[in-house]
Amino acid sequence: MKRLILLRHGQSQWNLENRFTGWTDVELTDQGRREAREAGEKLLAAGILPNYYFTSYLKRAIHTLDIAATAMDRCWIPVIKDWHLNERHYGALQGLNKAETAKEYGDEQVHIWRRSFDVAPPSLDIEDPRYPGNDPRYDGLAFEELPLTESLADTIKRVAPCWSEIIEPKLNLYDTVLVAAHGNSLRALAKMLLHLDDNEIVGVEIPTGKPWVFELDDKLSVIKEYYL
Numbered sequence: 001m002k003r004l005i006l007l008r009h010g011q012s013q014w015n016l017e018n019r020f021t022g023w024t025d026v027e028l029t030d031q032g033r034r035e036a037r038e039a040g041e042k043l044l045a046a047g048i049l050p051n052y053y054f055t056s057y058l059k060r061a062i063h064t065l066d067i068a069a070t071a072m073d074r075c076w077i078p079v080i081k082d083w084h085l086n087e088r089h090y091g092a093l094q095g096l097n098k099a100e101t102a103k104e105y106g107d108e109q110v111h112i113w114r115r116s117f118d119v120a121p122p123s124l125d126i127e128d129p130r131y132p133g134n135d136p137r138y139d140g141l142a143f144e145e146l147p148l149t150e151s152l153a154d155t156i157k158r159v160a161p162c163w164s165e166i167i168e169p170k171l172n173l174y175d176t177v178l179v180a181a182h183g184n185s186l187r188a189l190a191k192m193l194l195h196l197d198d199n200e201i202v203g204v205e206i207p208t209g210k211p212w213v214f215e216l217d218d219k220l221s222v223i224k225e226y227y228l
């Protein structure tokens with residue numbers, strides 16, 4: 001049996017401040033660091049010990065992985081960092097407070113931006129300092145790959161090849177793989193793994209810092225899934 005663990009990063013500073021984050025690179029809070037440590041401790045206690053790690057290019061996920069790996073005393077495990085596992089790009093909403101945005105545009109509109117399947121938030125302008133092309137970590141990306149905004153459907157489009165070309169091959173070689181990433185990039189993975197339709201994924205919420213364990217058969221079909 002194979003195991004895949006999906007771990008959403010611990011609470012970030014902008015989770016605490018209730019701000020749209022997306023590709024903004026914000027740090028964990030003390031609570032987020034505690035959640036990450038507890039995630040590692042739970043995996044250790046359950047005897048679910050990863051032998052390959054994946055994470056995004058964003059420090060809230062990278063540091064969650066580091067802290068959880070330290071708690072398991074498994075810092076030596078190989079890790080692949082891949083921008084395809086970044087959070088969904090929240091476009092021009094990035095940095096805005098979610099409650100204030102709801103007051104301005106209405107709860108329904110904000111719910112559509114946050115949870116509809118294929119409606120993207122308002123787009124960034126290419127001149128905007130938040131445009132990912134201004135960030136040296138994305139220097140290797142083609143212009144078409146740099147998002148100005150993303151719906152969940154767009155996020156799935158970029159997560160899907162990362163799953164089939166990078167994560168799946170490692171799962172074929174290693175028993176237990178941990179992916180430390182973000183609410184919406186992990187919802188994209190969960191949709192594929194559980195064969196959820198476009199309406200079903202809308203209701204899936206992934207809590208911060210709680211390992212979501214998928215037991216897989218040799219064909220990488222899900223046998224069972226549970227949170228620790």
Ligand SMILES: O=C(O)[C@H](O)COP(=O)(O)O
Binds near residue numbers: 022114182
């Ligand atoms: O990017 C963000 O703001 C959060 O990590 C995910 O936000 P959401 O739950 O509003 O999609």
